Amino acid sequence: MKKNNDLKLAVLIDADNIPYSNIKGMLDEIAKFGIPTIKRIYGDWTKPTVSGWKPALLEHAITPIQQYSYTSGKNATDSAMIIDAMDVLHSEKVDGFCLISSDSDFTRLAIRLRESGMLVIGMGQKKTPNPFIVACDKFIYIEIIGVAEKNIEKKNEPAKNSLPETNQADPIDKKLINLIKITIDDLADDDGWAFLAEVGSLLIKKRPDFDPRNYGFLKLTPLIKSLQKYFEVDERNVENKHIKHIYVKIRN
Numbered sequence: 001m002k003k004n005n006d007l008k009l010a011v012l013i014d015a016d017n018i019p020y021s022n023i024k025g026m027l028d029e030i031a032k033f034g035i036p037t038i039k040r041i042y043g044d045w046t047k048p049t050v051s052g053w054k055p056a057l058l059e060h061a062i063t064p065i066q067q068y069s070y071t072s073g074k075n076a077t078d079s080a081m082i083i084d085a086m087d088v089l090h091s092e093k094v095d096g097f098c099l100i101s102s103d104s105d106f107t108r109l110a111i112r113l114r115e116s117g118m119l120v121i122g123m124g125q126k127k128t129p130n131p132f133i134v135a136c137d138k139f140i141y142i143e144i145i146g147v148a149e150k151n152i153e154k155k156n157e158p159a160k161n162s163l164p165e166t167n168q169a170d171p172i173d174k175k176l177i178n179l180i181k182i183t184i185d186d187l188a189d190d191d192g193w194a195f196l197a198e199v200g201s202l203l204i205k206k207r208p209d210f211d212p213r214n215y216g217f218l219k220l221t222p223l224i225k226s227l228q229k230y231f232e233v234d235e236r237n238v239e240n241k242h243i244k245h246i247y248v249k250i251r252n
Contacts, residue, residue, distance in 0.1 A: 006034065006035070007033065007034030007035065007095040007096055007119065008034060008035055008037045008093065008094045008095050008096075009030060009033065009034040009035060009036050009037065009038075009094060009095065009096050009097065009098055009119075009121075010036075010037070010038040010040075010085070010088045010093075010094045010096075010097045010098070011027075011030060011036045011038065011039045011040070011062075011097075011098045011100065012038075012040055012041075012042070012081050012084065012085055012097065012098070012099055012100065013039075013040065013041040013042065013062070013100040013101070014041075014042060014043075014078070014081060014099075014100060014101035014102075014103060014106075015041050015042060015043030015050045015053055016042075016043055016049075016050070016103075017101045017102045017103045017124070017125075018100050018101060018102065018123075018124065018125075018142070019125075019142070020052045020053045020056050022142060022145055022146060023053075023056045023060060023062075024059075024060070025142075025145040025146040026100065026123060026142065026145060027039075027060055028145075028146075029123070029140060029145050030098050030121070030123075033096070033098070033119070033121055033138075034095065034096060034119075036098070037093070037094060038088060038093075038094060039060070039061060039062040039063060040062065040063045040064075040065050040084065041053065041057065041062050041063070041064055041065065042065045042067055042080050042081045042084075043064070043065075043066075043067065044066070044067055044068055045064055045066050046066075046068070065080060065081075065084065067079075067080040078103065078105045078106070081101075081106070081109075082106070082109050085097060085099075085109055085113065086112075089113060089116055089118065094118075095118070095119060096118050096119030096120065096121065097113050097118055097119070097120050097121070098120075098121045098122075098123060099120065099121070099122050099123070099136070100122075100123045100124065101122075101123075101124055101128075101132075102124035102125040102127055102128040103124075103128075103132070104128070104129035104131050104132045106122075106132055106135075107129075107131045107132045107135045108135075110122065110132065110135035110136050111135045114135070114136075114137065119137055120135070120136045120137050120138075121136060121137065121138050121139075121140070122135075122136035122138070122139040122140070122208070123139070123140045123141075123142060124139070124141070124142060125141065125142050125143065126141050126143055128141075133208055133209050134207075134208055136208050137204075137208060138204055138208050139208040139209040140209075140211060141209065141211070141214065144211060144213040144214055169213075169214065169215050169216035170214050170215055171215075172215050172223075172226075172227065176215075177227065177230055179203065179206065179207065179210075180199070180203070180224070180227075180230075180231070181230070181250050183199050183202050183203050183206065184199055184231075184248055184249070184250055185250065186202060187199060187202060188249070188250075191249075192249045192250060193234065193247045193248070193249045194247065194248055194249070195245065195246075195247055196220060196221060196224065196233075196245075196246040196247060196248050197245075197246070199220070199248060200220045203220075221233070221246055224248055228251075229251070230250070230251055231248050231249065231250060231251055232248065232249040232250075232251050233246060233247070233248055233249075234246070234247045234248075234249070235247075
């Protein structure tokens with residue numbers, strides 16, 4: 001079985017619905033999941049609205065796919081991207097897909113790719129409709145990419161202080177706390193303790209857009225530690241190894 005970072009990924013980008021300003025951050029994010037062996041972007045390159053993408057394509061070796069808008073008001077890019085995705089799927093050259101768009105029209109495509117055993121990572125803006133988000137194995141908001149990494153030297157501090165005022169981190173509400181509690185309960189041993197890494201994995205399965213960076217934290221551990229009113233944390237030494245396993249428990 002391949003390790004996650006050995007997975008071959010097809011990266012398909014909808015130029016009509018994604019800003020080009022943070023393409024490097026997007027590709028760096030994708031590299032955490034695997035190797036982007038196919039990188040294609042779809043749009044009508046005769047339009048000035050996508051001209052900003054052109055320098056980024058050369059810098060990051062992304063292949064532009066020309067798709068004319070045959071009818072005014074209709075998005076022909078979606079169809080071209082979907083057809084290409086199915087061709088790539090049947091070529092059996094990749095292990096997963098990264099669909100970069102904020103358009104719900106790709107919901108059925110994400111479902112179909114997952115039905116075929118593909119890993120599907122979605123990436124888009126916070127305005128992305130929920131059906132597309134939940135159709136993916138993992139969904140990442142573009143707005144958080146790179147923000148937390150700027151605070152990597154402050155691993156246990158919230159990263160939200162560095163966010164622009166118009167793009168604040170989401171508040172930690174009762175809905176999130178209850179989701180974490182239920183997930184811990186699903187995995188807890190007889191004493192109520194759950195391995196935090198497993199908690200994180202199950203949270204993403206339940207809610208593909210879950211990411212500590214949405215709430216201003218680089219990792220799940222500092223997010224949980226900030227909620228000490230609700231959770232206990234236990235750092236356990238691993239025998240003969242210089243690492244610790246983090247366990248979490250619902251506070252009584």
